[in-house]
Amino acid sequence: MIRELFKALWKDKFARIALVILGIIYVSLFLADFIAPYTKDFSDRTMAYVPPSKIFTIDENGKFSKPYTYNYVREFDQNTLEIKYNLDRSKKHYIKFFGKGQPYKFLGLVPAKRHLFTTDNDGRIFLLGTDINGRDVFSRLLFGGRISMTIGFLALFVLFPIGLLYGGISGYLGGKTDMIMMRFAEGVMSIPSFYLLIILASILPSGMTSSQRFMLIVLILALIGWAGFARVVRGMVLSIKTEDYVQAAKSIGASKLRIITKHILPQTTSFVIVAMTLSVPSYILSESGLSFLGLGIQQPDASWGNMLKEAQEFTNILYRPWLLTPGFLIFVSVLAFNLIGDTIRDVLDPKSKVR
Amino acid sequence: MDTIKYIIKRILQTIPLLIIVSMISFFIIRLSPVDPLAELKLNPSVSPETVEKEKARLGLDKPIIIQYGKWALSFARGDLGITSTGEKVSQKLGERIPNTLLLTTIVILLTWLVGVPLGIIAAVRWKTNLDRILTVLTSIGMAIPSFFFAVLLLMFAVKTGWFPIGGLTSPNFADMSFGAKFWDITHHLILPVIVLFTISLAGLQRQMRANMLDVLDSDYVKFARAKGVSEGVVIYKHALRNALNPMITLLGFEFAGLLSGAALTEYVFQYPGLGRLILEAVLKSDINLVMASLMMGAIMLVIGNLIADILLIITDPRIRSKS
Numbered sequence: 015m016i017r018e019l020f021k022a023l024w025k026d027k028f029a030r031i032a033l034v035i036l037g038i039i040y041v042s043l044f045l046a047d048f049i050a051p052y053t054k055d056f057s058d059r060t061m062a063y064v065p066p067s068k069i070f071t072i073d074e075n076g077k078f079s080k081p082y083t084y085n086y087v088r089e090f091d092q093n094t095l096e097i098k099y100n101l102d103r104s105k106k107h108y109i110k111f112f113g114k115g116q117p118y119k120f121l122g123l124v125p126a127k128r129h130l131f132t133t134d135n136d137g138r139i140f141l142l143g144t145d146i147n148g149r150d151v152f153s154r155l156l157f158g159g160r161i162s163m164t165i166g167f168l169a170l171f172v173l174f175p176i177g178l179l180y181g182g183i184s185g186y187l188g189g190k191t192d193m194i195m196m197r198f199a200e201g202v203m204s205i206p207s208f209y210l211l212i213i214l215a216s217i218l219p220s221g222m223t224s225s226q227r228f229m230l231i232v233l234i235l236a237l238i239g240w241a242g243f244a245r246v247v248r249g250m251v252l253s254i255k256t257e258d259y260v261q262a263a264k265s266i267g268a269s270k271l272r273i274i275t276k277h278i279l280p281q282t283t284s285f286v287i288v289a290m291t292l293s294v295p296s297y298i299l300s301e302s303g304l305s306f307l308g309l310g311i312q313q314p315d316a317s318w319g320n321m322l323k324e325a326q327e328f329t330n331i332l333y334r335p336w337l338l339t340p341g342f343l344i345f346v347s348v349l350a351f352n353l354i355g356d357t358i359r360d361v362l363d364p365k366s367k368v369r
Numbered sequence: 370m371d372t373i374k375y376i377i378k379r380i381l382q383t384i385p386l387l388i389i390v391s392m393i394s395f396f397i398i399r400l401s402p403v404d405p406l407a408e409l410k411l412n413p414s415v416s417p418e419t420v421e422k423e424k425a426r427l428g429l430d431k432p433i434i435i436q437y438g439k440w441a442l443s444f445a446r447g448d449l450g451i452t453s454t455g456e457k458v459s460q461k462l463g464e465r466i467p468n469t470l471l472l473t474t475i476v477i478l479l480t481w482l483v484g485v486p487l488g489i490i491a492a493v494r495w496k497t498n499l500d501r502i503l504t505v506l507t508s509i510g511m512a513i514p515s516f517f518f519a520v521l522l523l524m525f526a527v528k529t530g531w532f533p534i535g536g537l538t539s540p541n542f543a544d545m546s547f548g549a550k551f552w553d554i555t556h557h558l559i560l561p562v563i564v565l566f567t568i569s570l571a572g573l574q575r576q577m578r579a580n581m582l583d584v585l586d587s588d589y590v591k592f593a594r595a596k597g598v599s600e601g602v603v604i605y606k607h608a609l610r611n612a613l614n615p616m617i618t619l620l621g622f623e624f625a626g627l628l629s630g631a632a633l634t635e636y637v638f639q640y641p642g643l644g645r646l647i648l649e650a651v652l653k654s655d656i657n658l659v660m661a662s663l664m665m666g667a668i669m670l671v672i673g674n675l676i677a678d679i680l681l682i683i684t685d686p687r688i689r690s691k692s
Contacts (some may be wrong), residue, residue, distance in 0.1 A: 201392075348514070
């Protein structure tokens with residue numbers, strides 16, 4: 015089935031483009047240590063808010079040359095009271111491909127030094143400029159993407175089993191249990207989800223390690239979405255439980271839990287796949303919103319949301335537009351997920367075949 | 370008569386729901402290790418007597434169930450306590466809730482005015498280029514993170530100076546004539562409305578398109594066409610009415626989504642709404658304010674769903690006969 019699904023996706027023009035884009039994004043995130051010229055925590059305090067490095071391929075005599083770049087120097091203009099960044103044209107810094115740069119551990123395991131591109135030791139290459147701490151935005155985009163692009167999936171893998179089981183039990187048992195369980199789910203759904211999200215995030219104790227915080231954010235995101243999902247599952251279970259094979263399973267004495275998990279829930283698979291792909295984007299957006307407010311992933315860790323936090327200041331929006339790049343990446347990946355989700359729905363949801 | 374009975378039944382159903390919501394929010398907030406009165410105690414302008422009064426009101430020395438009971442009772446009586454700056458919570462909410470309602474109502478009206486016709490057009494011109502372009506455009510609208518879009522618009526406002534930067538009113542609002550006041554508020558509302566409109570249009574347009582396609586495929590539409598009824602009458606008289614019904618259910622969901630989406634937008638635009646209030650309250654860990662605004666958000670959502678259901682009862686006779 016997965017194969018057919020993939021074929022159908024590849025046939026659709028938009029879905030194919032979306033798949034390719036997401037493929038590129040995920041591969042680069044996987045190879046982030048290698049592609050990024052700097053490590054996540056590298057900072058050069060003298061280079062705060064430096065604009066993107068200019069890369070030259072034609073030298074001052076008008077001849078082709080190996081690509082090189084100049085460093086920026088910060089100058090304070092006494093008259094206009096502005097800080098200006100000028101190119102220091104006294105020294106060329108050639109770009110070295112597969113050169114040795116900062117040491118890192120590839121995937122946290124294999125120690126390595128080579129990067130896709132670097133410059134010499136006193137040169138700096140900032141493809142997308144730097145932030146307030148003089149950290150390379152391009153490198154942090156890659157490391158931040160690892161968090162932003164996986165947190166949604168992780169939340170879904172926590173949320174879906176909970177929702178499935180909850181909806182399954184509620185629908186199968188029926189009666190009073192069903193009523194109580196559903197009222198509770200409706201209660202959770204009646205709280206505006208973003209309000210709930212920020213409140214849960216704000217009661218997280220401070221002083222956690224970054225991985226603990228990451229796990230808890232995943233949990234919180236999962237806590238938001240399970241109720242709505244459980245309600246839909248319950249509706250499906252109500253109609254499935256009258257089927258003959260369920261009666262058959264009951265008559266041979268299968269336990270209730272077994273009937274729910276082995277006979278009823280598998281019937282909802284195609285719905286689950288559709289619902290999952292359609293909800294990945296909303297979790298990416300929730301995480302970035304949360305981090306944008308400073309309640310999600312915290313510094314010095316990077317995520318696309320918390321990198322955008324700096325865009326809250328007017329001076330940054332106006333004079334340092336490169337700080338907005340994480341927003342475009344969120345946009346592109348959410349768009350890609352949406353396009354894929356739409357196509358998957360068209361393939362798996364028989365009702366939508368009319369369309 | 371039946372309709373009224375059903376509506377009353379539906380209204381009564383919201384009461385247990387609100388009790389459940391209040392329990393969930395109360396226990397979530399009490400899970401936090403934060404001392405609910407910490408901010409109040411630190412504030413020198415709040416007298417120790419007020420702190421004591423709050424302590425007694427919240428019953429902080431008693432077990433949590435009694436605390437909940439006390440809190441729920443005083444909430445039902447309309448006493449929401451005071452904020453960490455010593456103001457009355459109810460007054461603060463009274464200032465903010467109308468602003469959020471104003472914003473969301475305008476957005477809902479606009480999305481319906483634009484989304485429904487666009488949905489119809491897309492369904493009627495199904496699989497033509499126009500349909501595809503509309504789908505792509507709405508996908509783009511859906512994918513922009515609301516806060517990012519808000520930041521971009523703010524950048525636009527700062528650069529061009531065409532729009533005021535944040536807030537709901539200008540500093541000299543009090544001295545304006547009525548017309549000028551109206552224009553001032555409209556001027557401030559334009560950007561936040563654009564953001565929320567863009568992100569919520571997509572869902573509505575798609576739903577309308579899907580409903581319309583379903584209905585256009587149904588037997589009675591085929592029959593009407595076979596009878597030789599003109600295409601315009603088929604679409605606007607037979608199909609549209611039936612396609613609109615499920616949309617009313619969506620109204621409740623839309624309202625819920627808007628309340629959430631509005632929080633970030635309000636934050637970026639410094640719009641004095643409920644979403645920003647709750648955010649500020651959360652960041653300052655102002656427990657009374659958080660609790661009250663959480664409940665208010667939930668109440669607004671429940672009422673929104675209630676209105677949608679009642680509208681549905683009025684428009685769809687099938688539901689009445691089922692009950």
